[in-house]
Amino acid sequence: MNILIFGPNGSGKGTQGAVVQKKYGVPHIETGVIFRENIKRGTELGKQAKEFIDRGELVPDGITVPMILNRLREADCKNGWLLDGFPRNLAQAEALGTALAEAGITLDYVIVILLDREIAKKRIMGRRLCAVDNNHPNNIYIDAIKPVLKEGKMVCRVCGSDKLTARADDQDEAAIDKRHGIYYDTQTGTLAAVNYFKQRVKVLEVDGTPGVKEVSESLLKMLS
Ligand code: AMP
Numbered sequence: 100m101n102i103l104i105f106g107p108n109g110s111g112k113g114t115q116g117a118v119v120q121k122k123y124g125v126p127h128i129e130t131g132v133i134f135r136e137n138i139k140r141g142t143e144l145g146k147q148a149k150e151f152i153d154r155g156e157l158v159p160d161g162i163t164v165p166m167i168l169n170r171l172r173e174a175d176c177k178n179g180w181l182l183d184g185f186p187r188n189l190a191q192a193e194a195l196g197t198a199l200a201e202a203g204i205t206l207d208y209v210i211v212i213l214l215d216r217e218i219a220k221k222r223i224m225g226r227r228l229c230a231v232d233n234n235h236p237n238n239i240y241i242d243a244i245k246p247v248l249k250e251g252k253m254v255c256r257v258c259g260s261d262k263l264t265a266r267a268d269d270q271d272e273a274a275i276d277k278r279h280g281i282y283y284d285t286q287t288g289t290l291a292a293v294n295y296f297k298q299r300v301k302v303l304e305v306d307g308t309p310g311v312k313e314v315s316e317s318l319l320k321m322l323s
Contacts, residue, residue, distance in 0.1 A: 100125055100179040101204060103186075105293050106212030107282040108275065109219035109226070110307040111314060114244075115212060116183040117234040118315045122322065126175050130167060130184035132233060134158060153267065155274030157187055157281060164194045171198075179207075187281065192292035196299070208322065209296045212314070214307035216279055223269050229255040230262035236311060237263060243310040 100123045106112035113129065120127035134152060137145030144166065148158045157163070167185045170176070186192040199206065225240030235257035237246045246253040246263055254261045268274050282289040296302060303321045307314055 100181075100207050101199075102179070102181045102208045102210065103206060103296065104181060104183050104210045104212070105289060106307060107214055107216065107219045107289075108278050109222035110212040110214040111222070111236075111311055112183060112212055113234070114236045114311055115210075115305075115307075115315055115318055116181060118318065119210070119322070120181050122319065123179065123181070125179040125181050127181045127183060128167070128170055128176075128185075130163065130187070132184075133166065133170070153274070155268060155271065155277035160188070160190050160194070163187075164191055168194070168198050186292040187289050189287045189291040189295060192295040196295065206296070206300050209293075209300055209302045210318065210321075211293055211302055211304045212307040213304055216283060218308065219279065220272075220275055223275050224272075226269050227253070227263040227265055229258065229260055230264065231255065231258050231260040235260075241310070243312065 102119060102123070102125070104112055104116050104119065106115070116127055116129070134145065134148045138149050138152070139145070144162065147162055151158045163185065167182070171180060186195050221240055222238060225238040227237040227239065227246055229235035229237060235255050236244045237256055238244050239246065244256060247256050247259070249259070249261075252261055253263055255263055280288070285291055285294065293302065305314060305318045305321065
């Protein structure tokens with residue numbers, strides 16, 4: 100099962116991706132997570148990527164495209180993958196489309212989470228990351244996934260960890276606007292990448308406005 104998932108930053112793409120990952124048991128490959136892990140470990144890739152990420156810009160295709168195409172060639176991807184955060188522009192979509200065609204790999208699903216830009220922005224600013232598990236959703240602006248208050252401190256609503264942090268690039272409004280500018284750009288940005296696949300495969304669109312649970316229910320209904 101080979102799946103692409105798209106959605107603006109703040110649409111719950113990572114959370115819904117985890118639901119899809121669980122359903123099919125394929126590796127959930129998140130470009131942003133790979134970059135952040137490299138930054139944490141102080142690798143050369145992390146050093147190269149950091150300045151772009153901090154500014155809300157895309158890491159250059161010359162770094163990102165080979166990184167993802169190589170990741171898809173790893174042994175755990177043999178029976179499929181869920182790709183999240185890639186492709187993010189038209190050039191990446193074309194590179195992926197070509198690489199898949201050359202390898203004789205077909206896409207089973209392309210999922211797009213639809214969300215209004217202003218709502219997405221508010222959701223990003225409320226997002227909190229759990230140090231124990233990146234897939235424990237917490238957001239101070241969304242009632243369904245609000246962190247729990249324990250002894251005056253906000254803790255993860257899933258595991259109770261008090262190590263909840265906000266990503267630096269999530270608190271920077273200019274950086275968020277820049278990231279959304281890239282996503283909603285239908286000429287060369289992420290929506291252009293979505294349109295590239297729309298011409299080739301059936302794209303499943305799900306409304307990301309309701310709560311996390313409702314969105315996953317609608318999504319699971321669309322997937323066989
Ligand atoms: P995310 O966790 O998906 O919000 O990604 C965080 C940051 O990583 C983005 O703002 C970009 O700077 C970088 N990034 C993630 N995916 C890509 C990609 N496909 N191409 C280039 N940069 C990316």
